[in-house]
Amino acid sequence: MTATILPTPADLSITPRDRRFGRETAAPRLWHGGRVEATAIYNALSTTFPAGEAFFVESVRAFRKDAPPKLAEEIKGFTTQEAIHSREHDAFNKRATHSGYDLSRLEAQVEKRLAVTRGKPPVVSLGATMALEHFTAILAHQLLANPRHLDGAESETADLWRWHAVEEIEHKGVAYDTWLHATRHWTRWKRWKVKAKVMLYVTRNFVVDRTAGALELMRQDGVTGLSAWTRLLWYLWVRPGMFRKIAGAWMKFFLPGFHPWNEDDRHLLGRYAAIASGSEAKRKVRRAA
Ligand SMILES: [Fe+2]
Numbered sequence: 001m002t003a004t005i006l007p008t009p010a011d012l013s014i015t016p017r018d019r020r021f022g023r024e025t026a027a028p029r030l031w032h033g034g035r036v037e038a039t040a041i042y043n044a045l046s047t048t049f050p051a052g053e054a055f056f057v058e059s060v061r062a063f064r065k066d067a068p069p070k071l072a073e074e075i076k077g078f079t080t081q082e083a084i085h086s087r088e089h090d091a092f093n094k095r096a097t098h099s100g101y102d103l104s105r106l107e108a109q110v111e112k113r114l115a116v117t118r119g120k121p122p123v124v125s126l127g128a129t130m131a132l133e134h135f136t137a138i139l140a141h142q143l144l145a146n147p148r149h150l151d152g153a154e155s156e157t158a159d160l161w162r163w164h165a166v167e168e169i170e171h172k173g174v175a176y177d178t179w180l181h182a183t184r185h186w187t188r189w190k191r192w193k194v195k196a197k198v199m200l201y202v203t204r205n206f207v208v209d210r211t212a213g214a215l216e217l218m219r220q221d222g223v224t225g226l227s228a229w230t231r232l233l234w235y236l237w238v239r240p241g242m243f244r245k246i247a248g249a250w251m252k253f254f255l256p257g258f259h260p261w262n263e264d265d266r267h268l269l270g271r272y273a274a275i276a277s278g279s280e281a282k283r284k285v286r287r288a289a
């Protein structure tokens, strides 16, 4: 067996931050600046997390006992972070339901997608996780790098998304390294072919499903037809244009020698730490008042 050289930084720390959001203050139904399309797309994304991240945890954990010690330790950090994300997004989704949204169609669609891997070899689920984790990491990078994405959002809810984004960046290489280890006997060509196919497949489903999910939630807010499509597509692709802005990072996945840590974006974590300590201080003042 040849040793695999991994570019994951040696001093990387994957630190689960066991935080809770939105338990004390009620965010408005349209928590994202009163904007229907902005609230809808983030709510649609959140709907995928409880089941989706539980799936990621299972998929990666299945390879832990076979992993070298450093990777096994990172898998532990990854699974703990994802389990807490599931918990917080489950709570977030319950608040959305409480404010009147019916998420059942969106949740059924997530279940349908996850069911595709059932009964298939564990490396299939790991491959899907590896691709989706890259997707999540580039969304997280963009969310933290460009404050415009959360402009106008209710502050504690914005905090939830930033906290999630920080941890997604920290553990962005774990599923990838686990997949590299699990497929270490494959040829480079086979690896590339499989990962490219998987990425194209999950990206197509991600874009189609989140768009449909957001349109469904906008319908529940009374925005339908051409107006709904225009507002949503403008928001996603033009301004602030999250999907357009991650396109370059998405394409890098297909380059030879790609690894999530080819770009070390841990500087974004420091910016979050400053914001988080500020908002934590504000909460303490509120509680004490
Ligand atoms: Fe997560």
Ligand SMILES: [Fe+2]
Pocket (backbone or CB within 6 Å): 056, 082, 133, 136, 168, 171
């Ligand atoms: Fe993740």
